Amino acid sequence: MKSDGKQPMTIPYRTTIRTLLAAFFLLTSSIVHADALTAAVDRTQLGKGETLALLVTFDGQTTSEPDFTPLNDDFDVLSQSQKSKFSMINGSSTSLTEWHLELLPRRMGELVIPSLSFKGVASNPISLQIEDQPQTSTSTSTSNQPIFVETELDKSSAYVQEQLLLTLRLISSTNLQSISSEELMVKNASVMKVSENQYQKRINGINHLIIELKYALFPETSGELTIPAVRFNTVIPDRRDPYSNSFFSRGGKRTFLLSDEEKVTINPRPTTYGSAEWLPTTAVSLSERWSRPLDELIAGEPITRTIHLSAQGLTATQLPPLKINAGDGFKVYPDQPQLNNDVSPNGVMGTRSESIAIVPSRGGSISLPAITVQWWDTATNQLRETVLEGQTLSITPAENTISATEPVAATPSTTEVTVETKLRSNLVFWLLLISNLLLLGAVIVLFILWQAARKNTRAVVTSPQKPPELKETTLFNKLKQQAKNSDLRTFREALLVWGGVLWDRPLVTLDDLALVADDPLLTGELLALDRALYSPDTSAKIDFEPLLDRLKIIRKRPKSEKPSKGNHLQPLYIDG
Numbered sequence: 001m002k003s004d005g006k007q008p009m010t011i012p013y014r015t016t017i018r019t020l021l022a023a024f025f026l027l028t029s030s031i032v033h034a035d036a037l038t039a040a041v042d043r044t045q046l047g048k049g050e051t052l053a054l055l056v057t058f059d060g061q062t063t064s065e066p067d068f069t070p071l072n073d074d075f076d077v078l079s080q081s082q083k084s085k086f087s088m089i090n091g092s093s094t095s096l097t098e099w100h101l102e103l104l105p106r107r108m109g110e111l112v113i114p115s116l117s118f119k120g121v122a123s124n125p126i127s128l129q130i131e132d133q134p135q136t137s138t139s140t141s142t143s144n145q146p147i148f149v150e151t152e153l154d155k156s157s158a159y160v161q162e163q164l165l166l167t168l169r170l171i172s173s174t175n176l177q178s179i180s181s182e183e184l185m186v187k188n189a190s191v192m193k194v195s196e197n198q199y200q201k202r203i204n205g206i207n208h209l210i211i212e213l214k215y216a217l218f219p220e221t222s223g224e225l226t227i228p229a230v231r232f233n234t235v236i237p238d239r240r241d242p243y244s245n246s247f248f249s250r251g252g253k254r255t256f257l258l259s260d261e262e263k264v265t266i267n268p269r270p271t272t273y274g275s276a277e278w279l280p281t282t283a284v285s286l287s288e289r290w291s292r293p294l295d296e297l298i299a300g301e302p303i304t305r306t307i308h309l310s311a312q313g314l315t316a317t318q319l320p321p322l323k324i325n326a327g328d329g330f331k332v333y334p335d336q337p338q339l340n341n342d343v344s345p346n347g348v349m350g351t352r353s354e355s356i357a358i359v360p361s362r363g364g365s366i367s368l369p370a371i372t373v374q375w376w377d378t379a380t381n382q383l384r385e386t387v388l389e390g391q392t393l394s395i396t397p398a399e400n401t402i403s404a405t406e407p408v409a410a411t412p413s414t415t416e417v418t419v420e421t422k423l424r425s426n427l428v429f430w431l432l433l434i435s436n437l438l439l440l441g442a443v444i445v446l447f448i449l450w451q452a453a454r455k456n457t458r459a460v461v462t463s464p465q466k467p468p469e470l471k472e473t474t475l476f477n478k479l480k481q482q483a484k485n486s487d488l489r490t491f492r493e494a495l496l497v498w499g500g501v502l503w504d505r506p507l508v509t510l511d512d513l514a515l516v517a518d519d520p521l522l523t524g525e526l527l528a529l530d531r532a533l534y535s536p537d538t539s540a541k542i543d544f545e546p547l548l549d550r551l552k553i554i555r556k557r558p559k560s561e562k563p564s565k566g567n568h569l570q571p572l573y574i575d576g
Contacts, residue, residue, distance in 0.1 A: 044128050047130075048131065051256055054101040065118075066118035071114070076103070076106060082097065110130075112128070113125060113128065147172040151167075157264060158265075159267050162378055163217070164218075165216060166217060167215075168215075171208050176236055181230060184230050186225070189219045189220055193549055195214040195344065196213055214345055229260065231256055233255075270376065273376060273383060282379050286309055286371060287308045295394070298397075300359065304358075312347070313349075315521060316350035317523050320373070321354070322371055325369075330359060330366045330368075335355040367391070372388075472555075476555065478498075479551075486544075488542070492510070495510075510530055529547065
């Protein structure tokens with residue numbers, strides 16, 4: 001039988017065609033009914049510093065997430081979480097993926113949450129209205145608010161290095177579930193917290209809780225100084241929460257309150273001031289104290305004169321050294337200066353104390369010169385001087401010396417010369433003998449120490465153990481723990497270890513730490529620590545909080561701002 005070349009279509013082939021058609025229709029159906037992306041917020045009208053909740057929902061299961069970077073133009077994303085949901089009803093299954101975000105608007109006015117894209121679909125944009133609420137306690141509308149912030153600055157202009165006082169008040173008429181504030185950091189200025197107080201005040205017949213923070217600011221450059229807003233984080237009860245049974249309910253209303261941003265004009269140092277150390281202040285004082293009465297002075301016996309230089313609104317490191325030179329009839333031996341900062345709600349009072357040992361070389365009268373300190377009165381914009389008047393001291397001649405008014409024999413007798421020579425020879429002999437014995441003892445001690453060091457070295461070399469890796473964060477947490485224990489020596493050791501890791505160099509003394517940190521305010525705190533450590537009072541303590549606050553600020557400096565060498569910093573002058 002002859003074939004025509006055509007074969008009938010078999011059943012398997014027809015089945016394949018039907019399967020492909022069904023798959024095609026299913027695919028096109030899924031494309032038509034593509035997964036959706038939706039966005040919703042808990043509210044569209046907010047006040048200054050308030051947050052809102054954003055819920056983004058995707059119709060499907062996924063482990064990835066949409067691109068949320070468009071939000072960064074107008075919002076801070078404070079938190080973000082992801083949830084998956086799956087349900088089956090009457091044989092029909094649904095799956096959802098949700099992203100929960102908490103947003104803080106960056107500016108006032110009308111804002112838009114932009115459309116977000118994910119897997120070929122886009123969410124709906126959402127319009128918001130952010131109102132700039134007034135921030136003054138005298139305003140009826142603000143004082144009726146359950147919580148608000150006041151900002152107060154003691155002056156609108158200042159000189160370079162002049163103290164500015166900034167006061168922030170968080171005022172609340174309702175109970176707060178929690179409250180915290182961020183650290184104040186000002187570009188081109190040093191910042192020191194001088195007080196933190198809490199009290200109550202009646203405003204418009206209602207009792208308010210007031211938390212008051214005060215800061216001393218020291219501008220470092222002239223021009224316009226911007227003091228940024230400080231953010232307070234609070235959670236207050238919200239009894240009118242319409243979302244109490246939904247995702248948007250958070251057990252309270254989380255609110256971020258911002259202080260007002262302030263701008264201050266910083267004036268340069270006046271050209272008429274001269275070359276003296278720049279001291280912009282409102283008051284300078286000089287005082288002195290002697291180690292014993294001035295009517296008991298004898299030639300050859302030292303007496304200590306301690307001079308105190310204090311200035312309102314300046315730190316101790318800003319105060320200049322006091323120069324007292326030797327004069328006719330006396331020599332001077334200056335001691336290391338002592339620096340101290342007295343911190344109060346009125347700001348900083350810096351004090352520099354210098355002790356000078358004065359040794360009269362003869363009997364009679366000697367004159368000590370006056371000490372003059374030049375400073376700029378910021379209240380009157382005038383150049384002023386503070387003077388510690390000079391002294392004329394009456395010195396009694398030593399008993400074994402000849403007064404300058406007594407006649408002197410021209411030539412001593414031969415017997416006197418011989419006796420004096422023998423005495424000097426005997427003295428030299430005994431001095432040589434004692435020195436040789438001491439030298440021999442020192443050699444023996446050094447030999448014993450050398451032998452012990454060799455044994456210790458062998459022990460270390462044979463040990464296979466290595467010291468654990470030191471992490472800066474861990475060391476700083478230990479440092480804060482040591483501060484709670486109030487053990488000054490243990491805290492000092494922990495401080496030097498932490499500083500060595502932060503700056504990647506060995507630190508042996510607090511002088512070393514002050515040198516690499518190159519921070520005048522930290523130097524003052526380290527001086528207080530050193531004085532407490534070496535005080536005759538074994539129970540001496542210090543307030544660790546200002547020191548830790550300064551260290552936290554220094555830790556946040558960019559690496560480029562952390563000096564590798566601080567050779568221009570004045571030493572602490574106290575052996576650490």
